[in-house]
Amino acid sequence: MNDSGTLRDRVHEEQRKSLVVLSGAGVSAESDLATFRDNGGLWANYSVYEVATPEAFHANPKLVLDFYNFRRDEVRKAIPNAAHCAIAEAEQYFDVTVVTQNVDDLHERAGSSKVLHVHGLITQARSSVSGELIDLGNENITLGDLCPHGAQLRPHVVWFGEAINHFEEAEALVRNADIVLVVGTSLSVYPFASLADCPRADADCFLITQDIDTVPYGYDYRQGPATVEIPKLLSELR
Template structure:
C-alpha cells in the first residue's frame, strides 16, 4: 500500500492536503467534540456562533482565550513537518479547517485557512484586523472605534472567507493528488473539495485513524495517524 501511494506522490506535480482536527489533536490540542474536549459542559454549537457571542461575549472570549493558550503551547508534530518538508520536492498546498497556525509554524508556505485563525482578531463593525500579541486587559476587548473585537474565526452559520474559499477551489481543481488528513469532512462546504479534485482526475488518499463517510470514495485509505504515516511517505519521495 505504501509503495502504491509513494508512486502516486512521486508522479504528481501538485499535491494538495486537506487537513482537520485529527492532525492537530496529535499535537495535544483537544478537539471540540472528543471526550476530552475543551469545556465539555458547554455545547460548542452554542458557543461558536455569532448569536452566542452577542448574548455573552465575555464567556465566548474566555473560551477562545483558553483554546488560544492551549494552541500556543502546542508544537507542530511530525505530520505537520512532513507536509512542509514535501515542498522541497513538489508543489504543495494545504487547505486546512484548523485555526491553530501549526502548518505555518512547521514551515508550510501555501496554507489556506478555511475557518480563519485563532491567532488574529477583527472588529465586529469596522475593517480592523490584527494578530493577537498578548493577553487582553479586559474581555471582551474593544476596537479603537469603540466596538467589540472578536476572534477571526468562522463560526457555525457564517460563510467562509470568499477569497480563501475561491483559492481553495482553484487548488483542489488543479491537483494531481489530494491527501485528506485527520478530517471526516462532515462540514460544508469543505466537503466539496474532494469533488473538485476528482473532477480533475486526482488520486484521492485518506489518512485517518478512523473510517469516515469519505473513506469509500477514496482511491486509497490508510487507517493510521498523520504523525506516523506522513513522514514515512515523504521519506520515500526524497530517496
Template structure:
C-alpha cells in the first residue's frame, strides 16, 4: 500500500466544536498566549495555566470525532496512513486512526516537571499539588512557545517516506510544522483542504476549497480512484 501522510490542524477539530483557542486579536480565551502557553507564563502563574488547560480538557471530553476524522481512519483500509497533527486532542484516535503523531503534545496526558519523559494519562482536572512519583508538580503535556518540538524528527522521517501528502485544517503557517512539506520527496502529489486556501494549485498540488467534513470524503474518493486500483 502507498504511504499517505496527513497533516492536520485546528480546522479539522473546530468542526467537532473544539475551539481553535486563538481569536483574531491573538488572544486565547481572553489571555495573551504567553500567559498560558509558555514556560514563563507557567513560572509566573501556574494556577492560571492549569485552569486554562482544565477547561480545554473538559471541553474535549464533551465532543466527538467528525466525518473528516472518521474518513481518515477508514482510509487505513486502502493506504498506510500516518497522521501528523498539530492538535492536542484525541479525536483522530477516537475515530479509529492507529498511527497518530502529535507534534504539540496531548491534552489527555500530563508530565512530570522533574522528568519530561514521565507521562501519565489524565482525564480529570490537574491542580496545584498533583505530583509525580518523584514529588514534583505535574504539568500539561503540551509543547509551549519557546520549547522544542521533540516529535519533529519523527515527523520529518514520515514525510520523507510519503507517496502522497494531504493537508487538512491547517494553513501551514506556523513553524516548525510548516516546514514539514519541504522534506517530501520531489514530485510527491499533495492535496490541500481549506475553505479559504492561501496557495495556488500546480502540477503536484491539488486544492479542495472546502471544510474538512466535506473535503475529506471527496479526497478519499479521489485517492481511491487514482492510487488504489
C-alpha cells in the first residue's frame, strides 16, 4: 500500500466513533444458552448458595465443578447468533468494545476483537490461591486438577460475594463512548447495571431487550430480540 493510502487509513481509524456494547444474557439466550433468572433457567434446579459462592465451592467442590462443567459443554456446542455477528461486523465502521456479563466466548467466536468479561470466562480456569488463569481448551475441571502452586483449580467465573473484573476500565470506556448500546440485560445486577448510567450527555444511547421495568434516562428503547434489533440498529448507525 502506498504512503497516501496508509495515511488515509490512519485518519479513518482516528475518525471512527467509539461504540461500547454492554451485553447480557439475553444475547446468548438466542444461541440456546440458558439464563439464570428466567423461568426454567439455570437456577431452577439449584440454589445460588449451592453452586455460585466461594462457600459452596469449599463445602462441595465436586458439585460446583460438575455444574460448571455442564455449562461449559453447553457453551462449546453453542453457535454465535446474528446479534454476536452484527456486533463483530460493526468493527468495520466503529471502534467497538464489548463489555459483557456473559461468561461464554460467543462474542469472540463471532469475531469481536475487544471483549471485557466482567463476570469471568467459563472456558478458563483459575487458581484458587493466586488468580492465575489457564485456558481449558476442550478440557473440563475435575477434583485434583491443581494450579502450579498446588491449589485446586476453579472456574474463572465471578461468584456471588466476589468483586467483578475490569469494572473501572469498563466505566471509563462508557464515559468516553460516542455510542452506548445496552443489549439483552434487565439491568438488575449491580455493579454492572450502574454502567448504563455512565455515558456522557452527548452520547447516543440505545437499549435493546425483550422486557425491562425501567428504561434508563436518555436511552432510545428498542423492544425485541437481539438477533433482529441489533443488525437493524447498527445498519441505521452506519
